[in-house]
Amino acid sequence: MSDISRNGGGGGTPPGRIGIGLELDAIHMKILEILRENGRISVAALAERVGISRANAYTRFEALRADGTIKRFTAEIDHVRAGLGITALIFVTVRQQMWKQFRAELARMPEVEYCAITTGQHDAMIQVRMADVAEVHAMVTDRLANIPAVKATETVFILDEVLRRPYVLPSDRDQARPSRRPPQESQGDVPLGKMRFVGAAEGRAALRKDT
Amino acid sequence: MSDISRNGGGGGTPPGRIGIGLELDAIHMKILEILRENGRISVAALAERVGISRANAYTRFEALRADGTIKRFTAEIDHVRAGLGITALIFVTVRQQMWKQFRAELARMPEVEYCAITTGQHDAMIQVRMADVAEVHAMVTDRLANIPAVKATETVFILDEVLRRPYVLPSDRDQARPSRRPPQESQGDVPLGKMRFVGAAEGRAALRKDT
DNA sequence: GTTGAAATTAGTACGAA
DNA sequence: TTCGTACTAATTTCAAC
Numbered sequence: 001m002s003d004i005s006r007n008g009g010g011g012g013t014p015p016g017r018i019g020i021g022l023e024l025d026a027i028h029m030k031i032l033e034i035l036r037e038n039g040r041i042s043v044a045a046l047a048e049r050v051g052i053s054r055a056n057a058y059t060r061f062e063a064l065r066a067d068g069t070i071k072r073f074t075a076e077i078d079h080v081r082a083g084l085g086i087t088a089l090i091f092v093t094v095r096q097q098m099w100k101q102f103r104a105e106l107a108r109m110p111e112v113e114y115c116a117i118t119t120g121q122h123d124a125m126i127q128v129r130m131a132d133v134a135e136v137h138a139m140v141t142d143r144l145a146n147i148p149a150v151k152a153t154e155t156v157f158i159l160d161e162v163l164r165r166p167y168v169l170p171s172d173r174d175q176a177r178p179s180r181r182p183p184q185e186s187q188g189d190v191p192l193g194k195m196r197f198v199g200a201a202e203g204r205a206a207l208r209k210d211t
Numbered sequence: 212m213s214d215i216s217r218n219g220g221g222g223g224t225p226p227g228r229i230g231i232g233l234e235l236d237a238i239h240m241k242i243l244e245i246l247r248e249n250g251r252i253s254v255a256a257l258a259e260r261v262g263i264s265r266a267n268a269y270t271r272f273e274a275l276r277a278d279g280t281i282k283r284f285t286a287e288i289d290h291v292r293a294g295l296g297i298t299a300l301i302f303v304t305v306r307q308q309m310w311k312q313f314r315a316e317l318a319r320m321p322e323v324e325y326c327a328i329t330t331g332q333h334d335a336m337i338q339v340r341m342a343d344v345a346e347v348h349a350m351v352t353d354r355l356a357n358i359p360a361v362k363a364t365e366t367v368f369i370l371d372e373v374l375r376r377p378y379v380l381p382s383d384r385d386q387a388r389p390s391r392r393p394p395q396e397s398q399g400d401v402p403l404g405k406m407r408f409v410g411a412a413e414g415r416a417a418l419r420k421d422t
Numbered sequence: 423g424t425t426g427a428a429a430t431t432a433g434t435a436c437g438a439a
Numbered sequence: 440t441t442c443g444t445a446c447t448a449a450t451t452t453c454a455a456c
Binding site: 263264265266267270 | 423424425
């Protein structure tokens with residue numbers, strides 16, 4: 001079914017506190033920060049960088065792993081060098097009540113790197129890596145379009161990936177503030193109307209693609 | 212400028228062959244496959260699983276690292292447990308010739324996990340992780356909307372992340388074939404019209420958000 | 423490209439603060 | 440809980456084949 005954890009609606013989780021599991025303190029966060037930048041660092045070196053004993057580092061490291069806060073360690077690979085120079089986003093409209101089938105089909109597509117269910121005019125976004133544009137086309141027309149659960153697709157290509165951070169942590173927000181741009185409380189010059197938030201129902205009603 | 216490599220138009224790169232750098236053979240690919248699943252495996256264990264000697268494994272491992280094919284090792288963190296339960300995608304329309312400013316501002320936003328330049332009706336997609344929806348709202352209205360380079364935004368929320376694969380490799384495609392669904396050469400029942408490919412110019416002309 | 427042996431480092435266990 | 444130490448096992452390096 002789902003490979004990774006859900007992000008569902010409940011937005012009330014205070015940073016650092018988890019529903020059920022480990023209570024994360026500042027040292028845990030520091031460990032995560034180092035580990036996402038260098039997943040192969042030794043626990044001894046980790047202990048030194050964090051400023052705790054080796055034994056403590058081992059305990060915390062294992063706890064984070066056992067708890068599931070650290071899901072896995074992975075190598076980030078340069079897909080261009082590996083032979084997959086084309087990245088595309090495919091926005092999919094899914095026939096309601098056929099989600100199970102859609103997910104099952106996705107599991108059989110190894111070229112899919114990421115898939116998320118979204119609000120907005122589409123229901124899902126999938127990211128694929130391919131050797132060339134023809135392969136993307138073939139994937140969309142031959143494989144995706146043949147899934148009954150897929151009602152419509154919209155494909156865009158990625159021209160450049162500006163940045164990818166291993167994983168964002170709550171502590172990152174604290175670094176955002178000390179930057180430029182003073183507090184600016186209730187400024188009148190916020191260009192409202194520039195932005196738009198698209199809820200699930202709203203978006204889907206606004207843009208009926210077919211049927 | 213750019214944190215990660217470009218995916219630009221040149222789609223003629225044969226799988227396994229890289230423009231300038233290492234020539235990747237089947238053993239290199241196998242190493243990458245193992246490493247993306249277990250980034251902390253020892254080189255000794257890696258050698259055994261691949262079926263080569265330790266020294267060979269060390270040589271290849273170092274070559275892949277030096278070449279940049281392996282960009283880094285990282286820990287995948289459960290953002291919900293870490294306190295960031297909300298994920299959103301923000302599609303941004305960028306004022307032309309202000310890309311440099313846009314990129315510079317992005318670098319100052321640690322809560323942004325991913326940013327890609329796309330074809331289609333928007334120019335860029337950014338993915339953010341936040342503790343709650345209010346923070347997403349604040350980020351879009353206070354921080355993004357204040358960037359002159361940002362012409363318009365459209366935000367959707369991620370309800371569920373169905374899957375994330377560490378990194379897709381060319382060898383993944385070979386696993387896709389032996390699945391169900393026989394070759395089906397030139398079948399007449401492909402539901403054409405379901406899918407849509409959106410080029411940059413086309414999309415932008417179709418949906419002019421503002422001036 | 424492989425094997426084997428030495429040096430280093432990692433991981434574990436335990437008592438003390 | 441956390442720290443420090445000592446012990447054991449594994450990994451990495453370097454050599455010769």
